[in-house]
Amino acid sequence: MNTLFRHLGRFIENRRILIIGIGVLFLVGSLYGATRLTFATGIETMVSTDSQVYQDYLEFNEHFGAETIIVLARAERLSDLTSLQNITALDTIEQQLSSESGVLSVIGPGFALRQAMAQITGAAILPPDQMTLDSILFDNGVLRPDLKNLFPSDGLSIVIITLKGDVAAEQIDAVVASVQSAIERASFVGVEGSVTGTSVIFSEMETLLSKSMGIMVGISILLMLLILAVVFSVRGFFAWRWLPLGAVIIGSIYVFGMMGWLSVPVTMVSMAILPILIGLGVDYAVQFHNRYDEEARRGETVAEAIIDSVTHIGPAIAIAIVAAALGFIALFISPVPMIQQFGLMLVLGIIACYLVSLFILLPVLYMHDRRKNSKTTAKLGKNTTQTGLVERGLEKLAPWVIRNPLLIIIVAGVFAVVGVILDNRIPTETDEFKYISQDLPIMKDFNELSQISGGSAAFNILVKGSNVISPETLKWMLEIEGQILDQSTVPVVSASGIADTVAQIGQGQIPPTQAAVDQALDYIPSLLKANLLTPDNALANITVRTGPEVSIAKLQELKTLIEGYVASPPVGVTAVVTGQGILGIEILNSLTTGRTEMTLLGVGLVFIGLFLLFRFNLPRALIATLPIAMIIGWSNIVMFLGSIKYTALTATLGSLIIGIGVEFTILMMMRYNEERNKGEDPKTAMTTAMTKIGRAVITSGLTVIGGFGALLFARDFPIVTDFGAVTMINVGFALVSSLVVLPTVIVAVDTRKERKLSKLGGSG
Structure with missing residues (x-):
């Protein structure tokens, strides 16, 4: 792989003008594609349009309006x-x-x-x-x-x-x-x-989405500027620290252009994609820039620095990109459409940011620095080799980590197990309207009306037949309404439809003949009848209203009862239970079962991918995966203690943190292996790796945290702010895992392996 990337480094050096020209062409196309972006806020973002639940809801909605x-x-x-x-x-x-x-x-x-x-x-x-x-x-x-x-x-x-x-x-x-x-x-x-x-x-959400996206992007850029200025120290003038951010902005434009061309809408989930990509993309750009700077500090010529940086850091980040993409691909199995779209844009986004860092950032660095001769570069390198505060801190941390493997592994493992146990105690929010700030005037009005009216329309029974207003069918519907009202397990405010409306006109009874029914129907105003019966008398609507704040579990119970009530309709008549309550149950199932499957698949795909990329080296694949997998448990503890619910965004946390965190572990492992190949013992190699790559890993972690930190400013969408807060903490956990848990595991395994080899050699 190193040979391939060395050739790629030479290609970047020799074809820099061509590469940048192609990048500009893609930029123009992406800017046009971004103008095609649309917003999606309807139920189709939460429920698959191919599902029977959605098809039933769509049929009801087409005739009666929801x-x-x-x-x-x-x-x-x-x-x-x-x-x-x-x-x-x-x-x-x-x-x-x-x-x-x-x-x-x-x-x-x-x-x-x-x-x-x-x-x-x-x-x-x-x-x-x-x-x-x-x-x-x-x-x-x-x-x-x-x-x-x-x-x-x-x-x-x-x-x-x-x-x-x-x-x-x-x-x-x-x-x-x-x-x-x-x-x-x-x-x-x-x-x-x-x-x-x-x-x-x-309708209002589209305006809120647009406004929140603007705020988040602005904040994320400001945070990146601040973080890079404080943490990312490189050669050249001060503004050079912000070059990775410029590269990522180009990559982000590519991503939004792809969203426009692929007709992927902006939703309450995908609205978070840009701040996230800014954090992740700056991370990749920082790694390339940091390694180029490190090579140049050694006195290499500009061409050598470009080629060596691509050769050494290119494969590591490529492996990290593949591993992250495999983690994000797990989101594709979610039954929730906007989670699938989120996963797609994450995969495309990290690939775009990687390519921009490789083919735009490095050529720009080359074109700037090639004006300097090698002596000037070498001189500059000699004057800037002093270690900084971060490096000195890591030099002190490394020995402690290496000396305490048992303590670190036990503590990390206990917290992971506790988190897994707590997972089932974290509630799931299925009400899409709860994803919006309840302090907005429009939501205050909506909630006030719901409270005053005593409940909401939970279910609709769609009755279908050639003539649903026959006396026999109307009597059956009236009996269904009575059964629903008489059941006492779930609070039901009302169950009404065309049958009880006709019965009111007939003094509490359904007229015995079709002619009498038709006469009664003539008394019903057309505007009222429009929401109860279709003009061809082939479809009827029974609306079941429940009391306020009925749990999903109670709705599931009521659904089962109603399905039992309508199981034996008159000959030629069928009935389907649909409505908001059914959608809520479907969303809950999608966010619970789907979440577990996504997390397990994400871990599995990352492990298999690393196993293949590490040339079937099982221990290396396990060592790279397990410390990050522990974070899923740690994250559950944070959500439980913070009373944060699972939503369409937080349901992605397992796959997301695996995809993000695995990069840190791979970079650390690859640098450790590089030092080991130079002949260093495990302790020395890990100390050097933590010191050299640790600064870039911490900078990368902080930029990712900054990207997610911008989500905290989407105040109109608690779904986004909760996700941002938990993910910021999780990225912090990923840094701890990569700088504390991973090093002690690697050194412990390698030291034990060397002792075994030494004993074997001695006995031989």
Whole structure:
């Protein structure tokens, strides 16, 4: 491998202009590709579109619409909300939005009052005066129970806008904008209007994603500038310390260009990719720059320094890249689409950053330094060989590490085992809305409405058949609703659909004949019917609402019960349980089972890859893998003590830290082997390796920590900030593992091996 990389070093020296020219062409193409980037915030980022769960949800959504926009009207008193002027203002909003493209239905106080007036006068108009209005809304001064869903509290009234299932994202944004405009123009008196709902949140998330990405990138660059200025000391003028950052920015542009060309969207997970790549990419660039600087300090010519740095550090980083990529590839098996995309971009990203460091950074260094003659370079090298604070610290650390293998291995192993045991006690967050800051006004409105309304729509039963409004089928659906309400194991607020609506018209009974059913259906307003029954009477919707804060375990229990209830429908009828609750259960299974599989596969792939790259040397592969694998357990302790839940991002921690940490161990092992090949004994070789490569490893670790540190500033997304905090600690663990656990294991194994060989030699 060294021969191959020596030829590559000569190629870089001889073809530097051509290489940089090709790099510029790729840069132009990447900048154009970046303009094609899109954002994705819907459920398709959490659930595979090929799964049956998603297909059922999509079928339901296409016919009945699952996306809603809620208009909130707040006042100090119910009498303010129910004044004729404010009711008229709300009705104006309803009328404007009813004709909006993509809207399936609009249900609010105006709609209910118009239906009541139609029964009284035959005309669907608003009450002409306050007295008539109050007589419809109140019974002996108390709000009528059937209007409670539109006035969930004395200070709140709502308008529910249900969107069509096939509505495009652009149409949703247009409807949200129309709602906000209608609220601003409404002639409210003593009433404040606002808008919330799933569609509004998803629409707002695109703006939040874009803003958070800008903040994180800016912070990560500032952190890199600071870290490199303080830690990374190289020859040349001071700004030369920041050259690795420039190389990585180019690599990051390549990555975002690839995302655009490959149509990989920006999600709540992939939004973290750029700060991470800045940290990782600077790491690779620092290793190349550090080794080039080390060779030049020895007095080598510029050409020799380029060739030797590529020869010595190139293979080590290449092996680390392959090992890291194998760890990240494990993310591909996740059932969660945005985790798969995250893994893909990590693999492409580290490869791009490696190639930029090799083919852009080194040619730039060569073109700058070749103007100096070898004597000047040698002189500069002689004047700058003094050891720094980091090197002196590592020189003191190395002997202690080498002398205490038993203590270090026992402590590391105990913490790893404790962490593995704690894994099952770390909860998993499946609610995508909890990934967003609950302090945002839009989330406060959403949560307030959920609390006041007493729960949320957990499940939808999609009933399918040639005629789902036959008396027999309606009676069956009514029985299902009754069974769901009667079960006491899970708190259910309501179970309603077309059957109970028809029964209300028939005085609590389903009409016995089809003609009577059809007549009852004629009394149901079309806007209300649109969310209960399709026009061809082939599909019906039963909505099951649970109480607030129902656990996933309880939802799973309720799902099992409902599936049992609908297992024996009338002949020619089928029923499918779908809805948000089903999606939550699916996401939980994906983030738990998938997380364990990803971690185990990541460890396995890294071990197999190293076994092959180390030419079937089993001990070396084990030594490189096990210290990093321990970090997974250590990480669990941090999450448990910090009350941090598993999310779509933290679920990737196992594979991620294996991919990142293995680089440090490989660099340390490769440098140790280089010193051993010079004839040094294990203790001396490890002391030299820790001193020489340790500075670059620590610098690399700090840059990676800085990259993840930028994630802490994505304040609108707790999913990102929690991930950033845990990963920063994990990278710190990786440094400890590489500088403390790994060296003591290597020296202990090699020393024991030498003693055995010595005894064999002596006995011979």
